[in-house]
Amino acid sequence: xxxxxxxxxxxxxxxxxxxxxxxxxxxxxxxxxxxxxxxxxxxxxxxxxxxxxxxxxxxxxxxxxxxxxxxxxxxxxxxxxxxxxxxxxxxxxxxxxxxxxxxxxxxxxxxxxxxxxxxxxxxxxxxxxxxxxxxxxxxxxxxxxxxxxxxxxxxx
Amino acid sequence: xxxxxxxxxxxxxxxxxxxxxxxxxxxxxxxxxxxxxxxxxxxxxxxxxxxxxxxxxxxxxxxxxxxxxxxxxxxxxxxxxxxxxxxxxxxxxxxxxxxxxxxxxxxxxxxxxxxxxxxxxxxxxxxxxxxxxxxxxxxxxxxxxxxxxxxxxxxxxxxxxxxxxxxxxxxxxxxxxxxxxxxxxxxxxxxxxxxxxxxxxxxxxxxxxxxxxxxxxxxxxxxxxxxxxxxxxxxxxxxxxxxxxxxxxxxxxxxxxxxxxxxxxxxxxxxxxxxxxxxxxxxxxxxxxxxxxxxxxxxxxxxxxxxxxxxxxxxxxxxxxxxxxxxxxxxxxxxx
Numbered sequence: 001x002x003x004x005x006x007x008x009x010x011x012x013x014x015x016x017x018x019x020x021x022x023x024x025x026x027x028x029x030x031x032x033x034x035x036x037x038x039x040x041x042x043x044x045x046x047x048x049x050x051x052x053x054x055x056x057x058x059x060x061x062x063x064x065x066x067x068x069x070x071x072x073x074x075x076x077x078x079x080x081x082x083x084x085x086x087x088x089x090x091x092x093x094x095x096x097x098x099x100x101x102x103x104x105x106x107x108x109x110x111x112x113x114x115x116x117x118x119x120x121x122x123x124x125x126x127x128x129x130x131x132x133x134x135x136x137x138x139x140x141x142x143x144x145x146x147x148x149x150x151x152x153x154x155x156x
Numbered sequence: 157x158x159x160x161x162x163x164x165x166x167x168x169x170x171x172x173x174x175x176x177x178x179x180x181x182x183x184x185x186x187x188x189x190x191x192x193x194x195x196x197x198x199x200x201x202x203x204x205x206x207x208x209x210x211x212x213x214x215x216x217x218x219x220x221x222x223x224x225x226x227x228x229x230x231x232x233x234x235x236x237x238x239x240x241x242x243x244x245x246x247x248x249x250x251x252x253x254x255x256x257x258x259x260x261x262x263x264x265x266x267x268x269x270x271x272x273x274x275x276x277x278x279x280x281x282x283x284x285x286x287x288x289x290x291x292x293x294x295x296x297x298x299x300x301x302x303x304x305x306x307x308x309x310x311x312x313x314x315x316x317x318x319x320x321x322x323x324x325x326x327x328x329x330x331x332x333x334x335x336x337x338x339x340x341x342x343x344x345x346x347x348x349x350x351x352x353x354x355x356x357x358x359x360x361x362x363x364x365x366x367x368x369x370x371x372x373x374x375x376x377x378x379x380x381x382x383x384x385x386x387x388x389x390x391x392x393x394x395x396x397x398x399x400x401x402x403x404x405x406x407x408x409x410x411x412x413x414x415x416x417x418x419x420x421x422x423x424x425x426x427x428x429x430x431x432x433x434x435x436x437x438x439x440x441x442x443x444x445x446x447x448x449x450x451x452x453x454x455x456x457x458x459x460x461x462x463x464x465x466x467x468x469x470x471x472x473x474x475x476x477x478x479x480x481x482x483x484x485x486x487x488x489x490x491x492x
Contacts, residue, residue, distance in 0.1 A: 004291075004342060004343055031271070034287045034291065036284065037354055039355070039370065041358045041361075042370065042373075043374065045373060046372060068216060068217055069210065077208065078283070079204075080208070081374060082280070087280065094279075096220055104216065108216075132365060136385065139381050141381045142372070
């Protein structure tokens with residue numbers, strides 16, 4: 001019971017990690033880690049479409065479906081939405097996953113097109129929700145937007 | 157003198173209270189309800205992930221098979237397309253075994269390892285309900301045997317005295333110690349308290365606008381601009397969510413044997429999670445909360461539901477019985 005509480009304690013207080021430390025190994029090894037950040041503020045998107053962008057040495061770019069294997073088109077599922085949000089805006093713990101994904105994407109693009117890109121990144125095309133007063137004026141829920149991942153992995 | 161005596165008895169009283177709170181006997185049907193709802197939830201997650209298995213778990217997919225995976229993370233060893241499919245089929249089978257109550261402990265262990273494995277490599281796609289599956293699975297794994305309403309109990313009852321099957325699946329009493337249910341109750345309370353802690357300071361939650369945005373978002377089943385005009389509906393929905401999430405854990409924890417408070421909390425939960433299931437794309441979250449709620453059931457709740465079902469059955473069979481009585485039977489017609 002104490003471990004369950006400890007797994008939810010914020011680490012940004014004056015206590016730092018000291019309240020979590022006694023249970024750290026137990027939580028990790030038996031899988032009691034948990035995070036109940038569930039819509040702690042508004043969602044920002046009405047629709048999303050992640051796109052894989054490959055850049056070539058000459059400066060040209062190609063776009064591909066982001067789903068591996070196969071570079072197929074994105075079909076919305078809540079889980080996949082979360083995955084691509086985390087890959088476009090990766091935090092420290094997600095970075096290795098996002099980099100691994102982009103490295104695999106390099107190989108997949110090279111295999112499918114026959115040309116090895118210089119680097120690969122992820123772009124999130126979306127319809128971003130507008131403030132309620134704008135929705136009432138325009139009768140539209142959202143407007144087009146585009147965000148590119150901070151990660152741009154070179155294809156070695 | 158009196159005070160000193162009480163102070164001296166306090167440690168023993170506290171230990172007795174904790175012991176009673178954790179180990180008091182509870183109707184074994186409550187454990188059966190938790191087991192069955194957990195199995196349904198686990199099966200639901202396997203089915204949800206089935207079409208994504210190649211993308212999320214195979215070698216060429218979008219996850220990261222990190223080199224330092226622990227040995228019990230099954231994806232350290234299984235990465236091929238066929239291997240992943242087979243692993244998921246085994247997980248689906250284990251979920252069915254948990255529902256039916258056959259080799260329950262073994263099936264729970266399989267589901268636990270499966271969850272650990274897919275969350276470890278598919279971490280960026282992990283949802284809150286995966287955590288619930290893993291935590292409830294771990295608690296059930298450590299809990300008492302859940303033999304009520306199970307195939308194990310049927311096998312054990314038919315097996316000859318002294319046989320291997322009798323020893324493993326033999327009948328148990330009508331009650332089990334409550335500790336695993338208590339851990340689940342605690343977990344449910346933590347989920348709600350933690351989420352309210354994070355939501356309450358946010359301006360959109362406080363102004364009641366959050367649900368209008370949520371309902372227009374990609375998580376909604378009805379993402380129409382009309383929500384921008386439904387200001388009062390949005391406020392009521394937003395504040396209901398906060399009210400329910402704040403009230404449910406305390407009402408359930410403090411209700412004890414009080415039927416009214418417990419059922420009031422259940423009703424709030426049905427409103428909250430029923431609403432989520434109907435209006436949003438995250439219905440699986442609602443399903444995953446059911447075993448945690450089931451941990452709060454009392455025998456009278458199960459009795460009342462059984463009585464209600466029996467009453468409904470009698471009602472539905474009454475008209476057909478009356479119709480049969482008023483219609484001359486084929487034999488009678490033939491005779492005449």
